[in-house]
Amino acid sequence: MTPPADLPAATPPGGAPTRDEDGYAPLADYAGIGDGRSVALIAKDGSVDWWAVPDLHGVPAFAALLDPREGGSISLRPDEPFTVERGYVGDTNVVATEFVTRSGRVRVTDALNTGVAGRLPWSELARRVEGVEGHVPMRWEVSPGSALGVLAPWADEHETGPLLKLDDLTMGVRCGDVGSHETHGSSVTGHFRTAPGSRGVLGVVATSREPLYLPGADQLDSRIDRTVRGWQDWSDTLVWSGSWEKAVRRAALALKLLLYAPTGAIAAAATTSVPERLDGGKNWDYRYTWVRDTAYTLDAFVRLGLHEEVHAAVSWLLATVERHGPELQPFYSLDGELPGGSRRRDVPGYRRSAPVVDGNDAAGQLQLGPYGDLFQTVFLCVQEGHVLDARTSRVLADLADRCCDDWQRRDAGMWELHDERHFTLSKMSCWQALDRAARLADGGHLPGNPRRWRMESARIREWVAEHCWSEERQAYTLHAGTEDLDAGVLLGARFGFDRGPRMASTVTAVRQELGTGPLLHRYSGMQKEEGAFLACTFWAVEALAFTDQLEQAKHLMDEVLALTDGPGLLSEMVDPRDGSLLGNLPQALSYLGLINAACAVDEVERREA
Numbered sequence: 255m256t257p258p259a260d261l262p263a264a265t266p267p268g269g270a271p272t273r274d275e276d277g278y279a280p281l282a283d284y285a286g287i288g289d290g291r292s293v294a295l296i297a298k299d300g301s302v303d304w305w306a307v308p309d310l311h312g313v314p315a316f317a318a319l320l321d322p323r324e325g326g327s328i329s330l331r332p333d334e335p336f337t338v339e340r341g342y343v344g345d346t347n348v349v350a351t352e353f354v355t356r357s358g359r360v361r362v363t364d365a366l367n368t369g370v371a372g373r374l375p376w377s378e379l380a381r382r383v384e385g386v387e388g389h390v391p392m393r394w395e396v397s398p399g400s401a402l403g404v405l406a407p408w409a410d411e412h413e414t415g416p417l418l419k420l421d422d423l424t425m426g427v428r429c430g431d432v433g434s435h436e437t438h439g440s441s442v443t444g445h446f447r448t449a450p451g452s453r454g455v456l457g458v459v460a461t462s463r464e465p466l467y468l469p470g471a472d473q474l475d476s477r478i479d480r481t482v483r484g485w486q487d488w489s490d491t492l493v494w495s496g497s498w499e500k501a502v503r504r505a506a507l508a509l510k511l512l513l514y515a516p517t518g519a520i521a522a523a524a525t526t527s528v529p530e531r532l533d534g535g536k537n538w539d540y541r542y543t544w545v546r547d548t549a550y551t552l553d554a555f556v557r558l559g560l561h562e563e564v565h566a567a568v569s570w571l572l573a574t575v576e577r578h579g580p581e582l583q584p585f586y587s588l589d590g591e592l593p594g595g596s597r598r599r600d601v602p603g604y605r606r607s608a609p610v611v612d613g614n615d616a617a618g619q620l621q622l623g624p625y626g627d628l629f630q631t632v633f634l635c636v637q638e639g640h641v642l643d644a645r646t647s648r649v650l651a652d653l654a655d656r657c658c659d660d661w662q663r664r665d666a667g668m669w670e671l672h673d674e675r676h677f678t679l680s681k682m683s684c685w686q687a688l689d690r691a692a693r694l695a696d697g698g699h700l701p702g703n704p705r706r707w708r709m710e711s712a713r714i715r716e717w718v719a720e721h722c723w724s725e726e727r728q729a730y731t732l733h734a735g736t737e738d739l740d741a742g743v744l745l746g747a748r749f750g751f752d753r754g755p756r757m758a759s760t761v762t763a764v765r766q767e768l769g770t771g772p773l774l775h776r777y778s779g780m781q782k783e784e785g786a787f788l789a790c791t792f793w794a795v796e797a798l799a800f801t802d803q804l805e806q807a808k809h810l811m812d813e814v815l816a817l818t819d820g821p822g823l824l825s826e827m828v829d830p831r832d833g834s835l836l837g838n839l840p841q842a843l844s845y846l847g848l849i850n851a852a853c854a855v856d857e858v859e860r861r862e863a
Contacts, residue, residue, distance in 0.1 A: 270337045271298035277322030278605050279303065281835035282822045284319075285340065285349045286508065286524070289366035289481075290373045290515030293524035293840070295319060295823075296349055296364055298338050300331035307423065307460045308377040310514055310521055311541040311588050313405070315398045315420050315460070320527060320610055321601040326399025326407070330362060330381050330456055333391040333445065341821045345492075346485030347507055348478070349821075358388020360448050367477040368484050373515055376467055377460040380474040383432060385448030392448060394456055396427050397441035402599035402610060407440040414468050416442045428457040430471025493559035496856030497808070501815050505845040506558055508823065509551060512842050518566030519543040519588045520551045523826070523838035529607040530784040530827055530837045537603065539614045540838045542593055544585040545571065546668070547842045549627035554849040556634050568635045575628065576649050580656065582628060584621040584670075585614070593617040619666040620674065625657045626683030626749065629690040642699050651702045654691035657684055658710040667733070668742050669776060675733035678722040679742045685714040686749040715751070723756065729763035730756065738778035739767050741790035747797040748850065758801035761794055770830035772813035785827030785836040788818070792847025796854040804858055811851055824848075 273279050283298040292312070295304040303318040305328070317325035332355045340351040348365045360383060367378040383392065398407040398420050407420045416437050418425040429435055431454030433446030446454065457474040459466065488510065494502050512521040523540035530536035548571050555563050574590045575582060587593050596613035603610045632650060636642065642650070661684035667677035688711035695704035721734040730752075732740035741764050747757050768775045773786035774794060780787075791814045798807035817833060818824055824844040826837025 270335065273297075273299070273322075274605070276602075276606065277318070281528070281604075281825055281839060282820070284823055284839065285342070285821055286511055286823050286840055287347050287349055287364055287366045287379075288511035288524075289368055289377065290513065292366065292377060293511050294364075294366055294379060295524070295839070296351075298340060298351075300329060300351060300353070300362060302328035302364075302379070304525060305379065306524075306541070307425075308462055309516075309588070310512075310524055312462070313401045313420065313423055314526075315401060315407075315423060315425070317399050317402060317601075319525065320402070320603050321399065324400050324403070325601065326397055328379070328381075328394075328396050328458060330383070330394040331392070332357075332360060333393045342504075342507075343482055344486060345489035345503055345507065346482050347511055348482050348485060352386070353390070355388075355390050358390045358448070358450075359386040360384065360390045360392065361386055363478055365478045365481045367474065368481045369477065370480070372484075378457060378469070378474060378477065379459075380455060380457045380478050382475055382478050383448065383452075383454045383456065385450050385452035387450060388448075390448045391445070392432070393443070393445050394432060395441055395443045396425075396456075396458055398425065400601075402612060403601045404599065409437045409440050409442060411437060412468075417466075418442065422463045423460060424462075424466045425458055425460040426466055426468045428455070428459060428469065428471050428474055430455040430475065432456050491559065496852055496859075498811065498815060498852050501819075502558075502849055502852050505824075505848045506554070506560075508840045508845045509554065509842060509849075510563075511840060513551075513563060513567070514543075514588045517588060517590055518563075518570035519586070519590070520548050520567055520842065521588060522547050522585075522843070523841050525838045526612065527610040528604050528825070528836075528838045532605055532607045532836070534603070534607040534609065536784055537607065537609055537611060538616075538838070539596065539611050540841075541588070542585045542614060543571075543588055545575075545582070545624040545631075546584075546627045547846065549631040550846040550850065551842065552631050552634055554846055554853070556638055557853045558849070561638065564635065564638060565640065568631060568640070571628070571631065572646050572649075575653075576646065579649060580652065582624050582653060582656075583617060584619065584624050585617060616666070616670045619670055620663065621667070621670070622657075622660060622663070622665045622677075622680040623668050623683040625653070625660070626686035626690075628653070629687040629694075630749075633690040633694060636694060636697070636699050647700050650691070650694075651700045654688060654700070654707050657687045657691075658706055660684070661688075661710065661714055669740075676721065676735075677733045677740075678718060678730050679740060679745065681714050681718050681722065682743065682746045682749055682751045685711050685718075685751055688714070689750070718751075727763050728756075729760040732777050739764050740777040741768055741774045741787070741793060742776065744790075744793040744797040747800040748793075748854070753800045755801075757797060758803065761797045761801065761803070765794060772810055772817065773828055773830050785829045787827055788814075788824060788841070788844040789847035792844075792851040795851035799851075799854040799858045802858075804855065804862070807851075807855055807858075811855065815848075 526539035664674035774790035825839035
């Protein structure tokens with residue numbers, strides 16, 4: 255494999271990766287690899303601290319991210335002090351890390367491998383080790399954890415190598431020129447020394463409830479190169495000619511990690527329970543697919559020319575909505591089922607910020623936002639040349655009729671709050687749903703007379719103008735009857751609900767009250783409870799662009815990208831006090847916000863030109 259032309263430093267020159275006294279790494283230290291089925295997070299010191307295998311929403315066999323002592327990890331690093339340089343191999347989700355020690359330099363290339371025809375029928379994490387300079391002592395350990403405190407792993411010796419078992423999960427450790435291995439209870443370890451030009455590979459292959467194929471180390475090594483080529487071929491299909499090309503392409507690659515290939519569903523994030531604040535209390539499981547995230551992803555993918563992903567996601571979403579109707583759920587499991595409740599796990603959590611939860615309780619909430627998200631998804635799909643089948647058209651027409659009634663109800667809102675209110679963004683989303691439904695009907699894509707949908711959408715606009723606008727604040731408010739502000743209402747500019755003076759002044763008010771530098775908190779009062787929500791800044795960029803404040807939009811975009819630049823992943827939030835990341839990662843909404851903000855600026859620039 256040809257090494258990357260340039261490896262951006264993950265730390266200042268001479269810097270070394272750091273963990274605190276309890277063994278936790280900063281979230282900014284993690285890079286991600288994936289195979290279309292799962293995502294593994296690799297810390298800067300060479301430890302795979304999160305890998306739910308074989309499925310993204312499955313058993314987290316390696317979860318040191320949430321439990322450094324018992325969670326499990328796959329470590330590979332020099333056996334002496336080192337500094338690190340790290341980056342992705344070109345436009346791929348394959349990670350190259352160079353360790354520099356007093357003895358020399360070593361390159362490690364990490365991939366979740368794919369095969370000739372795409373995703374492998376088993377999971378395969380491969381780590382190539384190349385000696386670059388000198389003779390560097392290395393050590394490695396494959397140590398599965400307790401699956402968040404519910405299972406007990408154990409190791410066994412097979413005639414072809416060591417096996418690790420965790421309930422129905424079987425994992426084989428594959429070694430090639432990385433020293434002899436030793437088995438200790440539930441882990442496998444080894445030591446070796448690199449030399450200039452040396453090359454070895456350490457791999458883990460896994461299946462659940464099925465036989466396990468044990469490939470040779472040379473096969474794992476060659477599949478790393480194939481995986482690089484596969485990612486590069488996919489990246490070559492991206493169409494982008496606007497500004498911030500590097501950031502947009504990396505965001506698209508991160509979103510591709512979260513696309514669950516077996517169904518086409520798009521996960522909100524790859525992890526659970528990474529806290530929104532370090533004293534605990536705001537920890538959620540995001541390994542589900544939200545209708546909202548799907549809509550925003552398709553909006554981004556359409557603009558980037560990714561037609562296959564659009565078709566897969568739309569087809570899956572429409573079939574899932576129909577199967578579980580007539581009510582529209584805010585989110586579904588990645589395999590298309592209705593989510594169950596959550597269960598707390600007895601593990602410490604990231605930086606000891608419990609609780610750790612498996613599952614999500616928000617499924618039972620009434621949320622009106624998915625109406626707009628679903629109809630926007632279908633609208634984009636049709637614009638791209640898709641033709642709706644008759645059954646889907648009837649289901650959508652029925653949902654539009656339901657929206658005509660439901661928009662008048664209180665709901666939990668986009669932020670899934672416990673007190674139901676007449677949230678402004680929910681009303682805007684219902685307007686979006688009925689507006690898009692009427693347009694689809696005009697084009698012959700939905701049955702029925704769109705007259706009612708137009709009448710109700712007009713009523714919603716009037717209702718919001720009367721009940722959700724504050725003359726004092728000169729802004730749309732969080733909900734009817736309050737003066738509190740919500741950065742989420744800035745999405746109304748994207749929807750086309752309002753791109754005039756009221757939305758322009760709302761951007762100003764939101765940035766003044768909820769902003770810290772370029773960062774924004776979600777809504778009034780959150781400055782004291784959690785970090786700034788990254789997507790909100792990108793929504794502000796969109797709103798500025800769409801309200802004829804283009805130069806401000808571009809300046810804000812530059813500012814936030816300067817804060818998030820680097821080979822790490824974007825999480826949900828940033829602590830404005832020190833720039834540290836908070837919340838689950840990689841976070842789809844953050845990357846979606848980035849792409850759609852760049853698209854908004856590009857759209858306005860093209861229109862002005």
